[in-house]
């Protein structure tokens with residue numbers, strides 16, 4: 001049994017993660033940490049998960065080599081804690097953005113802080129098993145993908161070398177913003193409305209571009225649902241547009257052996273993946289205009305955060321990739 005600590009367990013992704021680890025047949029839930037809620041049971045803070053563990057302040061003296069941890073802090077806060085844990089021999093899945101960008105110089109530009117541990121940025125493995133499955137098991141730091149990048153990349157990676165001029169129009173449920181209320185995510189701002197935000201400036205743009213190997217135009221929207229994220233992606237084929245059957249077969253082949261990605265024939269909706277670690281992707285061809293139209297849908301707290309983190313923990317611990325997630 002591997003011990004898994006969940007740092008920031010009172011937040012949306014941390015609480016979901018703690019519940020998945022608690023129910024996992026090969027993991028023991030270690031520290032579940034919180035600041036303001038320290039001393040309370042997790043089930044009091046997040047009753048939907050029914051986890052009895054008591055939240056506590058992070059105790060770095062009680063972690064050690066062989067342990068695994070997931071850090072579910074906001075960016076910049078996470079980088080510091082990930083470094084402290086790795087220095088004590090703990091292998092970490094960072095659910096924040098702090099180890100996703102390979103170039104440390106991008107952190108001041110996009111996240112507003114100078115990265116304290118460029119050495120760990122350099123060695124971190126991007127935690128998308130559909131692309132980096134072979135590198136994840138030995139990693140000390142796995143950078144869980146962002147929720148928008150996860151859905152967008154799964155929709156686009158099979159044709160990354162065939163397309164250019166990529167446009168991603170994405171919609172996220174409100175839990176993507178975390179548990180701290182702000183005016184922008186207030187019920188009255190979100191209910192019965194849909195709006196774009198952070199246009200041409202969202203922090204997930206360089207992450208998607210890095211993994212896709214080309215620039216993208218990315219526009220996120222907030223939609224009045226709790227959980228779920230849909231990326232509608234458009235791109236121009238650089239050569240002849242493939243036949244729809246050939247395009248679909250390319251996706252089926254790409255995701256063969258990847259148990260959490262389903263290639264579907266109709267544009268998928270959030271309902272199909274909510275509360276799961278599954279992603280659905282659907283590629284289509286606009287033959288007249290030589291364009292790809294591809295959809296990717298996930299649960300932002302599932303394959304977009306906590307489920308993806310457990311999938312990575314499974315690989316790091318040498319367990320079956322689907323354990324505790326099927």
Ligand SMILES: NC(=O)c1ccc[n+]([C@@H]2O[C@H](COP(=O)([O-])OP(=O)(O)OC[C@H]3O[C@@H](n4cnc5c(N)ncnc54)[C@H](OP(=O)(O)O)[C@@H]3O)[C@@H](O)[C@H]2O)c1
Pocket residue numbers: 008009010011012013014033034035036037072073074075077078095096097145146147175176177178179180300301304305
């Ligand atoms: N929500 C999603 O769909 C999603 C998806 C993918 C990735 N992520 C990333 O995962 C991380 C956690 O996201 P979340 O949505 O779970 O956030 P959240 O609900 O706001 O939870 C964040 C937790 O971090 C702790 N924390 C520590 N230092 C903090 C600080 N200075 N300010 C605020 N909170 C602090 C808080 O717990 P205490 O106050 O108890 O310490 C809080 O419970 C973020 O980096 C986010 O970008 C989120």
